[in-house]
Every structure is written in structure tokens, then in C-alpha cells.
Amino acid sequence: MVSVIEETREQQDKRMAWWREAKFGMFIHWGLYALPAGMWKGECVSGIGEWIQQRARIPIKEYEQLAKEFNPVRFKAKEWVQVAKEAGVKCMLLTVKQHDGFCQWDTKLTDHNFVKATPFKRDPLKELAEACREEGIRLGIYYSQFLDWHHPNGMGNNWDYDPAKQDFTRYLREYVEPQLRELLTNYGSIAVIWFDIATPTPELAVELKQLVRELQPGTIINGRIGGWRTGGRRAFTMGDYTEMGDNEISEQRIEGDWETPATINDTWGYKSYDHNWKSAGNLVQKLVTIVSRGGNYLLNVGPTAEGIVPEPSIRSLKGVGRWLKVNGESIYGAIASPIAISPAAPYQCTAKGGKFYIHIFAWPWDGKFKVSRMSKEVKRAYLLADPNHGELEFSQEGEDVVISVPGQAPDPIDTVVVLEINE
Numbered sequence: 001m002v003s004v005i006e007e008t009r010e011q012q013d014k015r016m017a018w019w020r021e022a023k024f025g026m027f028i029h030w031g032l033y034a035l036p037a038g039m040w041k042g043e044c045v046s047g048i049g050e051w052i053q054q055r056a057r058i059p060i061k062e063y064e065q066l067a068k069e070f071n072p073v074r075f076k077a078k079e080w081v082q083v084a085k086e087a088g089v090k091c092m093l094l095t096v097k098q099h100d101g102f103c104q105w106d107t108k109l110t111d112h113n114f115v116k117a118t119p120f121k122r123d124p125l126k127e128l129a130e131a132c133r134e135e136g137i138r139l140g141i142y143y144s145q146f147l148d149w150h151h152p153n154g155m156g157n158n159w160d161y162d163p164a165k166q167d168f169t170r171y172l173r174e175y176v177e178p179q180l181r182e183l184l185t186n187y188g189s190i191a192v193i194w195f196d197i198a199t200p201t202p203e204l205a206v207e208l209k210q211l212v213r214e215l216q217p218g219t220i221i222n223g224r225i226g227g228w229r230t231g232g233r234r235a236f237t238m239g240d241y242t243e244m245g246d247n248e249i250s251e252q253r254i255e256g257d258w259e260t261p262a263t264i265n266d267t268w269g270y271k272s273y274d275h276n277w278k279s280a281g282n283l284v285q286k287l288v289t290i291v292s293r294g295g296n297y298l299l300n301v302g303p304t305a306e307g308i309v310p311e312p313s314i315r316s317l318k319g320v321g322r323w324l325k326v327n328g329e330s331i332y333g334a335i336a337s338p339i340a341i342s343p344a345a346p347y348q349c350t351a352k353g354g355k356f357y358i359h360i361f362a363w364p365w366d367g368k369f370k371v372s373r374m375s376k377e378v379k380r381a382y383l384l385a386d387p388n389h390g391e392l393e394f395s396q397e398g399e400d401v402v403i404s405v406p407g408q409a410p411d412p413i414d415t416v417v418v419l420e421i422n423e
């Protein structure tokens, strides 16, 4: 058994405090793959955009050529941070090295990086770090510690390299660890480090964890650093919280800290022909459902090779932000639903300080909305969006609460009814 770093509950609670309040974060997948944007040699390549090198088996030498054309002249860190602010997220995470191994910061360990290999020559991580600091958004980084299709000892590239000859331990010690040193030393406070898939052995995962703790003890490490199962699914992670599968939303409430990383269309890295954008309403309902089950939502955008966030993403994110401006009290710092909710119910519930927030997704046609399994006594009911908190009539019988609501949904996305309860 490997030694796991010991910490008190208080130390862990302290590290996680802001994250538990935040509930909503923005992921940014941005790299060379934004240039082909899902097309290779005139053909559409199926699958998620950032996997194009693997999907089309593009030789490293050919893929590297993309860097020469990667010139995101419209990139403005402040604008991205503005998008994040308007969406109402509390942190943003940039892919500083995705599976293709291209590095988005000024690293000394490879020339396959933004500053050395592109005509742009700038360090987007540095610029984002500054913009985030100015605007009070926390900055996190995504770092692919397992798959690296560019490095001879990184995993996953069997079209350029012979997997039998690869030495992952060397890759980790001679490449990943020094890169993490750069990232966690030169860019100020890093709120989250987001590893993907898993580190292949618990011993190596502990080694990585120890390094992160040594460099920035406050940095939150996501679940995909790895771990092992002691029975049930995801029984143990070495990270600070559990990571769900990509786009996976649990059907039930889950104890402990967890997160759903999710796409805003059907790809992480930009694809020119993926127009399947989720609407603001869809995103709000996903956010609420996740919070109602105890999790955080990490929602991705995939900027273009020019360096802009696609307009449809901005439109939907702004819609979420507008909803949060009115209803944020029911999300930020809220805990999972204290009442059991059937997966088929037309509502969700979040809670905070003596208030249950009933999120109504589908409005009743008869002016009566029923909440079941309410074991606490309700004292008052009102619409969260109503600045006067005008009381709504309700009746409580057994575990059923029936609330009298307006004929039309005040907010077609999600109208929140506050139930003040007797604790």
C-alpha cells in the first residue's frame, strides 16, 4: 500500500471552502486542434475536436506544423475573463497541456509550446493569470499527465512510437514534474489542478500529489489524479474531490465533494461544424440539478484558433449569468436537496440556512405546485425573484406541500420558490 498524505478534516475543509461555495466554473479547451477544428485533409473527423490527432493518426511532424499557423490575433485575456464574469462562474480552468502535448505556457521543457512554436509568441497563461487576478476570478489549469501524444515517453501515441519502448515513470519524473514546478511557481496562485483519466499507479499519483502540495498547498487536485477502488464505484480518489465522467450527471444525490465536467455543445476543443449548442435554459437546469445532488458544474467553452469564444457559447453563458443574478442565492454556497426527489419530478431543490429553494422547471397549468417528501414544517413561501418576498399561499398535509403559484411561469427556465422552514 502506498503512503497517502495525511491531513486533518479541518485542513481539507479549509482548502475546499471556496470551491464548495463556488458551484460553477468555466473550463477552456484551447490548443492547436482549434485550427483544423474537426476537419483533416478535407474530411470531417468524428469525435471530440481535441482528439483529432489520435482520431486521424496524424504524425507528430505533421501536427507540429499547425503551430506555425496558430496565430490567435483576436485573443484578449480580459474578454475571456469578462465572459466568465458575466456567466457567473467563480473560477476558470485553461488546458495548459491537453493530450496532443502542446503547451500553452512558456515552458523550458519543450519547444512544442505557444511562445516558441507559434507566430503569436505570447504566453496566454500569463495573460489569463493577470486578467483573472484583476477581476477576482480564480485560475485553474488542466494538465494531461497520462496521455501525451507528442512526448516519446508519454502515453497514447502508437502511430509514432512503439508503446513497448515507452517509460512512463521517466516521463513523469523528467517531464511532468518539472513542468508542474513551472506552472505552480511562475503563475501566482493556482486554484485547481485538473488531471485527466488517471495516473497509472497509486505510487506515481502520490508522487504527483506530494509535489503539488509542496509547491502550492492550497491548490485543489481533481479526482482524475487517480486512485483505486475498494469496492463500490469511485470508492477512493487521491484527489480532493470526485470527478464524474465527462458530461455525467448522477441520477441521485451523492455525498462528498464531486463535479461534473461538461461540454456546451458536443466537443471540448472547437469544431467548426458542431452547432449543437445548449441553450441557457438547458445549462441552468443542468447546473441546478447538479447542485441539487450535491455537486459542482464545470462547463466548457472551446475558443477558436483566432482566439475568440464562439458567439453561441457567449449567448448561452450570458443567459445563465442573467438567471444567476436573480437566483444566485439558491446556488452559491447551497447544499444538496435535503428532501428526496424522484428523478422524474419536475423540480429540484437546493438549500441554505433554513431555506429550501424549490426550482420549478415545468410549470403547473392549474396554479398548484406540489412538493413531496417534505419532512419539515414550512413557515413561509415566496418567489425568490420577487424583491418584496410577497407570501404565496400554501398548504401542508403530511409530507406534501401544495403551493399556490401564478398562472404563468415568471421564469420559463427555472422559477425558484423559497420555502422557509422550521429547522
Ligand code: H79
Binding pocket: 048, 050, 051, 147, 156, 196, 197, 246, 261, 268
Ligand atoms: O479533455 C476532455 C477530453 O479530451 C478528455 N476529458 C475531457 C475533459 C477525455 N476524453 N476522453 N477521455 C478523456 C477518456 C478516454 C479514455 C480512454 Fe483510453 C480512451 C480510455 C480508453 C480509451 C487512452 C486509451 C486511455 C486509456 C486507454
